[in-house]
Ligand SMILES: NC(=O)C1=CN([C@@H]2O[C@H](COP(=O)(O)OP(=O)(O)OC[C@H]3O[C@@H](n4cnc5c(N)ncnc54)[C@H](O)[C@@H]3O)[C@@H](O)[C@H]2O)[C@@H](O)CC1
């Protein structure tokens with residue numbers, strides 16, 4: 362296989378990049394019509410696997426409509442009953458040519474959606490990545506009406522109405538059952554707001570030459586999909602034959618308060634699953650017996666408490682200071698009364714994961730100026746609410762999560778992991794990892810605490826600092842969601858409480874690691 366060709370499914374592109382890549386292919390001599398035949402031929406092969414015998418095909422003015430017309434022709438010639446809905450009079454020339462031929466063959470074409478006969482399913486070729494402005498008027502009403510038919514809809518490239526980059530709905534959008542993304546993943550497939558419209562996502566690889574992908578993306582920071590291969594390659598496996606516990610990393614967790622003891626347990630159990638060599642857990646003195654009963658292997662450091670039951674100050678064992686640890690994870694259950702502790706760990710030179718109250722305290726301290734002081738790696742793991750508190754001046758993550766997380770990482774120098782259905786991780790150079798697979802079962806209290814412990818434990822094990830921190834964080838996100846997926850399969854989506862989740866982290870890994 363040509364060098365890099367197998368990485369095609371890992372690349373994510375903007376509409377502009379996709380246009381540039383295709384532009385190179387055409388400039389090099391590939392006829393547009395030939396590429397359309399090739400692509401639509403592959404789509405047709407997937408459509409016939411769907412079953413059904415009569416199909417309504419929605420045709421727009423651009424090449425997305427052209428693809429749809431080639432599929433229409435091929436299905437018709439295979440014996441399907443095919444009806445076209447084509448609400449536009451102005452079309453790109455190639456699309457218009459395909460429409461003329463389809464009509465010559467005798468395929469009926471309607472301009473009003475109400476005239477479209479009842480069919481088994483619909484194919485959506487109204488707009489692809491060329492959509493730039495909101496869909497309005499009759500076409501918008503038609504889309505709303507088609508969504509109400511509750512027929513399976515197969516969208517070509519993107520559900521029509523979804524912006525290829527931000528995933529936002531431009532006016533209105535087709536709610537697809539399945540979307541065949543053509544050639545390279547478009548960003549919208551990883552934006553939470555588009556997921557309900559995309560349905561099941563499938564990449565149709567039509568073998569774009571890797572050289573053209575490289576030529577367009579070559580020097581830009583990549584946006585990549587986390588896969589089992591990328592994730593497993595950064596795990597601290599296999600362990601060296603001769604080692605000892607401190608060589609396998611020493612993680613300090615700082616978490617919990619009298620009010621929130623559970624978060625400390627869950628973070629600890631996440632860290633345990635990471636395989637970290639040594640685990641120390643700083644908690645308020647009154648939580649010590651509770652932690653000991655759950656994680657007997659850990660060194661529990663009972664700390665003096667404030668009146669409210671938060672950690673008043675870190676009381677590390679004799680001969681120990683923060684430099685004794687290979688990484689620190691701090692935040693779950695702390696309450697904002699633990700501000701001095703967060704300030705202290707931020708001032709340290711240790712790799713640091715901040716989550717939950719660690720993030721709320723950081724927001725109060727002033728995120729950007731505070732983090733700009735740090736030399737060692739910092740990992741922030743906010744959900745959308747925490748993100749907005751941390752970065753009030755960064756683009757709204759509800760509008761474009763990828764842009765938001767990228768800006769946050771650039772401003773702070775931190776690795777920022779924005780939690781969501783498609784968790785996105787950015788570093789300060791603009792590289793992005795996106796976790797393509799997860800489960801809504803993980804939308805549950807305590808699930809984030811498990812992630813914090815897991816990432817902290819992985820980070821601590823990279824004692825020689827050989828692996829980019831962003832890659833380690835991506836592996837943590839992948840592992841966590843794979844654990845959730847397995848747990849949901851065995852226990853249903855309602856059965857994945859955070860404690861149960863911790864019990865799936867090791868079994869899920871053993872499925873991948875032989
Ligand atoms: N570029 C290529 O050569 C290839 C493209 N392919 C298909 O072509 C698509 C991209 O083609 P296009 O660039 O023609 O773009 P689209 O087919 O997405 O549509 C763009 C057309 O729609 C019009 N338009 C945009 N927004 C509108 C709105 N809100 N209301 C009414 N009209 C609007 C534009 O003026 C333009 O004519 C891809 O998504 C894919 O399906 C594939 O055939 C593979 C090859």
Ligand SMILES: [K+]
Nearest residue numbers: 485488519521
């Ligand atoms: K479409």
